Amino acid sequence: MAILLVPACILILGLLVGPLCLMFRISLNELGPTQLMVEALSADNYVRAATDPYYQQIVLTTLGVALLCTAITLVIAFPAAYWLGRVENRWKSVVLIATLFPLLVGNVVRSAGWMALLDRDGLINWGLARLGLIAHPLQLMYTPKAVVFGIIAVVLPYMIITVSSVIESIPLQLEEAAANLGASPIVVFRRVVLPLALPGVAAGCTLVFVLCMNTYATAVLLGGPRFKMMAPAVYDQFIRSNNWPMGAALAFILLLFTMAFTVLGSLGFARRYGKVPRGPSERLAPA
Amino acid sequence: MAKLTVERLKKQFGTSIAVDELTLEVAQGEMVALLGPSGCGKTTTLRMIAGFVAPTSGRMLLGGNDITRVPPHVRETGLVFQSYALFPHMTVAENVGFGLEMRGVSRAQRGPLIAEALGLVRLSHLADRFPKQMSGGQQQRVALARALAISPKLFLLDEPLSNLDAKLRAEVRTEIRSLQQRLGLTTLIVTHDREEALTMADRLVVMEGGRVRQVGSARELYEEPRDAFVAEFVGRCNLLPATREDDERVRTRGGLLLSSRRRADESSSASTLAIRPERIAIEPGHHAEIKGQLEAVTYLGAHTEYQVLLGESERVVVTRPTPVRDDPMLSVRTNDPVSLTWDTEAPRLIPETAKD
Structure with missing residues (x-):
């Protein structure tokens, strides 16, 4: 049966692990004065990325944006996810499709739409000016806020879907039992729903954080040339500056942070209490 | 409390x-x-x-x-x-x-x-x-x-x-x-x-x-079930559609006259004769009043269950302690004639569904 894994393994080894090894080797090379790349074995690029304020800023901005976006996304997604995980009527599938719909729109297309909305001549400025609320157009584009909101719009569905599936797996009877024992709705949430939803919250946050860290199109299109996040910086080093070693080093730093948070996410919430006891076929729904 | x-x-x-x-x-x-x-x-x-x-x-x-x-x-x-x-x-x-x-x-x-x-x-x-x-x-x-x-x-x-x-x-x-x-x-x-x-x-x-x-x-x-639903839900019960003939008897849909004393609280809409299987006595041959034919015998350990055909189409189930030693019921086989008797107070004529 293991033979079934072969095609996927070949693809992953050949197109992911291989190039990554290659890139790690490149990251240890140096940028020469006359040649683009000089064979070397030095950690210079990593040292520079860690000490040069320019690169420090990029790393910090990226981490900050990713953490902020993840936190806001969680707060926005949880109520919707709870609703989706609990409700049982025809609206559920409608909302589910509506939630997934944004994923059908590519990031570039979506960001272009945001540009039309937020630009100096965009819909919002036009509307506000027509209403006489502003004399001069507001600077909405090319701000960190625009990037944060843009990213949240992209990653929200992932968080909602991940968290709602874990909510769905928490029997409603547990909430009823807690209420029966005297817990108010807030206490039920804090003592029963949230602890049991933590694995899903952790998975959702990890997924969303990774997506945020690697944001490219949204950062470039809504953040503008001066707003630097890591994925665009990697691209710049490779394509604009032709500095492959530095680009490779940045890429690895990005990978490192992403993986570190993934591991943290899965370790931090790895507590397991075993299977939730399930009732038999007769449900507690109106009999 | x-x-x-x-x-x-x-x-x-x-x-x-x-x-x-x-x-x-x-x-x-x-x-x-x-x-x-x-x-x-x-x-x-x-x-x-x-x-x-x-x-x-x-x-x-x-x-x-x-x-x-x-x-x-x-x-x-x-x-x-x-x-x-x-x-x-x-x-x-x-x-x-x-x-x-x-x-x-x-x-x-x-x-x-x-x-x-x-x-x-x-x-x-x-x-x-x-x-x-x-x-x-x-x-x-x-x-x-x-x-x-x-x-x-x-x-x-x-x-x-x-x-x-x-x-x-x-x-x-x-x-x-x-x-x-x-x-x-x-x-x-x-x-x-x-x-x-x-x-x-x-x-x-x-x-x-x-x-x-x-x-x-x-x-x-x-x-004392009020109606057929209750009678059947709380225990095994024979239910035969029937109407009151006189104070001592009812007539089933199949035309059989069966003994059942009228009760003071009997509903006028009563249309079902209910009698528990263990309240019926069964014996071989056609010597008693209610005559039938044995259709099936089911051995249940402590009890034995007999399915009896009365007249053309009416069936009743009788349960009794499993016969032992020289009990005449031991020799009864399927299709043999059997007779049933019951206390005239045992059956109740009750409605299909009691109205409030």
């Missing part, structure tokens, strides 16, 4: 009526069973009493206080769920202590109360386990302890035994009943299992289609 009064409670989901004008009383220290087939409204009734379903109309009083619009977490009922609904992320002790914690009982004071509740269900030694580390029977007892720990005004049991195997079921049944009597718990149990209801409850409420069909003790329901 307090008295529960339910007055004309009604619940409508869209156009379907789940519970229709249900009136019910559970006296202090009494155990009442809501008994009925699935979909009869018994679970919805329980959920309205616990506060999880808002009634469409009617009201509920617990210990004299109107609880109809009181949110579930301040109702002071102790509910044991069919699925037990133990908190999987808490130990047994934390589960049992949860209700006390919600009532602001300090950690130090909770200890002895938790120990006492676990002692009631003989689980003191498993206080530090998580629910998933326990058997179904043990989880069930934790659920009982958790509900009892808060000293509820009303003890509610939702199909508490349906997830247990047959042997354990009999054991837990006795245990719940003795706890209920010892602690004087005002208890409402919902079940579709008539044996469970008959053996545990002081009074039974038979429900069907959202309505109460009959309320009474196990003996009353079994021996």
Whole structure:
């Protein structure tokens, strides 16, 4: 049966692990004065990325944006996810499709739409000016806020879907039992729903954080040339500056942070209490 | 503990009526069973009493206080769920202590109360386990302890035994009943299992289609069912469509005249002759008044069941202790002639469906 894994393994080894090894080797090379790349074995690029304020800023901005976006996304997604995980009527599938719909729109297309909305001549400025609320157009584009909101719009569905599936797996009877024992709705949430939803919250946050860290199109299109996040910086080093070693080093730093948070996410919430006891076929729904 | 009064409670989901004008009383220290087939409204009734379903109309009083619009977490009922609904992320002790914690009982004071509740269900030694580390029977007892720990005004049991195997079921049944009597718990149990209801409850409420069909003790329901539904639901019963011929006899649809003394309370709409299989005597040959032909014999160990054809098309089932030694019934074979006799007081002529 293991033979079934072969095609996927070949693809992953050949197109992911291989190039990554290659890139790690490149990251240890140096940028020469006359040649683009000089064979070397030095950690210079990593040292520079860690000490040069320019690169420090990029790393910090990226981490900050990713953490902020993840936190806001969680707060926005949880109520919707709870609703989706609990409700049982025809609206559920409608909302589910509506939630997934944004994923059908590519990031570039979506960001272009945001540009039309937020630009100096965009819909919002036009509307506000027509209403006489502003004399001069507001600077909405090319701000960190625009990037944060843009990213949240992209990653929200992932968080909602991940968290709602874990909510769905928490029997409603547990909430009823807690209420029966005297817990108010807030206490039920804090003592029963949230602890049991933590694995899903952790998975959702990890997924969303990774997506945020690697944001490219949204950062470039809504953040503008001066707003630097890591994925665009990697691209710049490779394509604009032709500095492959530095680009490779940045890429690895990005990978490192992403993986570190993934591991943290899965370790931090790895507590397991075993299977939730399930009732038999007769449900507690109106009999 | 307090008295529960339910007055004309009604619940409508869209156009379907789940519970229709249900009136019910559970006296202090009494155990009442809501008994009925699935979909009869018994679970919805329980959920309205616990506060999880808002009634469409009617009201509920617990210990004299109107609880109809009181949110579930301040109702002071102790509910044991069919699925037990133990908190999987808490130990047994934390589960049992949860209700006390919600009532602001300090950690130090909770200890002895938790120990006492676990002692009631003989689980003191498993206080530090998580629910998933326990058997179904043990989880069930934790659920009982958790509900009892808060000293509820009303003890509610939702199909508490349906997830247990047959042997354990009999054991837990006795245990719940003795706890209920010892602690004087005002208890409402919902079940579709008539044996469970008959053996545990002081009074039974038979429900069907959202309505109460009959309320009474196990003996009353079994021996004086108001209608054919109740007669059949609380135990095996022969039901033959029939009309009153005279004070001593009825005529079946098939034209047979069968003895059945008229009762003072007999309904004019009575159209079904009900007689329990064990109230009929059977003998070989055609020497008695009611003559038939043996169609099938089923050996059930202690009892044997005989299916007898009367006249053209009417069948009755007779049960009796399995014949031994030189009992003449031992030699009776399928298709042999047999005769039936019964006490003229044994059968009842009752309506198909009793009207209020």
